[in-house]
Amino acid sequence: MIDYSEMKGMKTSKRKLEILATAAKLFRENGYLATSVRDIAYSVGIEPSSLYNHISSKEQLLVEICFSCADQFMEGMTAISSSGDSPLTKIQKVIELHLRIAEENPTSITVFSDDWIHLPPDKRAEFVGKQKSYESAMREIVSEGINKGIFANISSAVAVKTIISALRWTHYRRKSLTKEEKIRQRGEISQLLLNGLCN
Amino acid sequence: MIDYSEMKGMKTSKRKLEILATAAKLFRENGYLATSVRDIAYSVGIEPSSLYNHISSKEQLLVEICFSCADQFMEGMTAISSSGDSPLTKIQKVIELHLRIAEENPTSITVFSDDWIHLPPDKRAEFVGKQKSYESAMREIVSEGINKGIFANISSAVAVKTIISALRWTHYRRKSLTKEEKIRQRGEISQLLLNGLCN
DNA sequence: CCTACCGATCGGTAGG
DNA sequence: CCTACCGATCGGTAGG
Numbered sequence: 565m566i567d568y569s570e571m572k573g574m575k576t577s578k579r580k581l582e583i584l585a586t587a588a589k590l591f592r593e594n595g596y597l598a599t600s601v602r603d604i605a606y607s608v609g610i611e612p613s614s615l616y617n618h619i620s621s622k623e624q625l626l627v628e629i630c631f632s633c634a635d636q637f638m639e640g641m642t643a644i645s646s647s648g649d650s651p652l653t654k655i656q657k658v659i660e661l662h663l664r665i666a667e668e669n670p671t672s673i674t675v676f677s678d679d680w681i682h683l684p685p686d687k688r689a690e691f692v693g694k695q696k697s698y699e700s701a702m703r704e705i706v707s708e709g710i711n712k713g714i715f716a717n718i719s720s721a722v723a724v725k726t727i728i729s730a731l732r733w734t735h736y737r738r739k740s741l742t743k744e745e746k747i748r749q750r751g752e753i754s755q756l757l758l759n760g761l762c763n
Numbered sequence: 764m765i766d767y768s769e770m771k772g773m774k775t776s777k778r779k780l781e782i783l784a785t786a787a788k789l790f791r792e793n794g795y796l797a798t799s800v801r802d803i804a805y806s807v808g809i810e811p812s813s814l815y816n817h818i819s820s821k822e823q824l825l826v827e828i829c830f831s832c833a834d835q836f837m838e839g840m841t842a843i844s845s846s847g848d849s850p851l852t853k854i855q856k857v858i859e860l861h862l863r864i865a866e867e868n869p870t871s872i873t874v875f876s877d878d879w880i881h882l883p884p885d886k887r888a889e890f891v892g893k894q895k896s897y898e899s900a901m902r903e904i905v906s907e908g909i910n911k912g913i914f915a916n917i918s919s920a921v922a923v924k925t926i927i928s929a930l931r932w933t934h935y936r937r938k939s940l941t942k943e944e945k946i947r948q949r950g951e952i953s954q955l956l957l958n959g960l961c962n
Numbered sequence: 963c964c965t966a967c968c969g970a971t972c973g974g975t976a977g978g
Numbered sequence: 979c980c981t982a983c984c985g986a987t988c989g990g991t992a993g994g
């Protein structure tokens with residue numbers, strides 16, 4: 565039998581991806597701790613012990629799901645920060661980044677939001693570090709906008725916390741939107757937050 | 764021995780209140796499922812089985828914590844809705860309501876926000892019903908503001924979801940603020956959200 | 963990928 | 979409020 569998981573260039577087998585997707589779905593429905601490895605295995609259609617041919621632990625699934633989302637946010641923020649756009653355009657792009665990630669990862673984004681607290685201590689610290697770094701980059705943008713007189717002179721920390729928090733509800737949206745609805749909603753959310761931020 | 768828990772007019776004994784406060788603190792730190800009845804008992808300073816002289820189940824603690832917050836929100840919203848204030852003032856009062864509840868209940872508000880999903884099915888349905896009713900009342904206010912031309916003409920559902928979500932980060936704030944900081948932060952959050960909402 | 967099984971821990975009860 | 983204890987379930991392993 566060929567062990568596909570060891571093939572070069574094929575880091576995650578189809579089975580592994582299936583397990584990850586199933587776990588994310590169950591974690592979203594019931595939470596990480598309320599989901600047992602038995603739940604995941606039976607949902608995939610194998611015996612619980614067989615899971616361990618593909619994963620090393622239940623925790624590892626949580627780690628992979630959380631960091632997959634975190635990395636998308638970090639990549640997006642890096643691209644936005646290093647662009648030559650105005651602060652206003654940058655914040656608008658941040659808003660679109662959150663909406664896009666929530667749209668493309670409807671299951672894992674909820675796990676990312678709600679279950680990172682259950683990451684093992686070292687990974688949890690790493691995760692919190694990335695979050696802080698993300699918020700710091702966003703505060704930079706807001707401060708730049710304030711200094712240029714584009715944004716109102718409020719605490720950049722409060723502005724960043726409020727805007728990121730405001731976008732979080734889109735993570736829990738269940739139904740997927742039509743293209744028209746997406747554009748309209750993106751416009752309304754941007755309007756609400758950017759109007760509030762600007763002078 | 765007098766059973767204080769049965770004394771008229773004394774619905775919750777001091778011990779019960781101590782258990783509730785301890786449970787809320789532990790649920791906040793580690794989550795409801797990750798907190799065992801043993802954790803709660805030892806933190807209170809009694810044996811696990813002794814807890815059951817004061818509570819009927821671990822779930823009951825969650826129910827009491829969640830509904831204590833939910834009822835505060837509902838009461839606040841009812842008072843605001845039935846006041847004769849303008850839509851703008853009403854929304855400002857809603858913002859102040861969230862900030863005040865988060866400030867006064869720093870531990871239970873987190874449990875309310877994050878662990879209601881683990882309520883038993885009937886209580887969970889009741890909880891979700893209250894949330895929907897709360898949002899519906901707030902949509903009424905926003906719609907009134909739009910009709911009067913005070914607020915921008917956006918979907919009231921999107922506006923309400925975004926504003927409530929925006930205020931949620933204050934639930935997780937760890938340090939308590941000085942009176943000055945509170946006033947300043949309330950002003951900044953109100954400015955951001957009300958400016959965004961208004962025409 | 964399965965059968966068989968493990969020690970640990972869970973929420974909760976009996977009885978005093 | 980405690981000692982003693984229960985059945986259920988947990989994540990995970992041995993061995994094939």
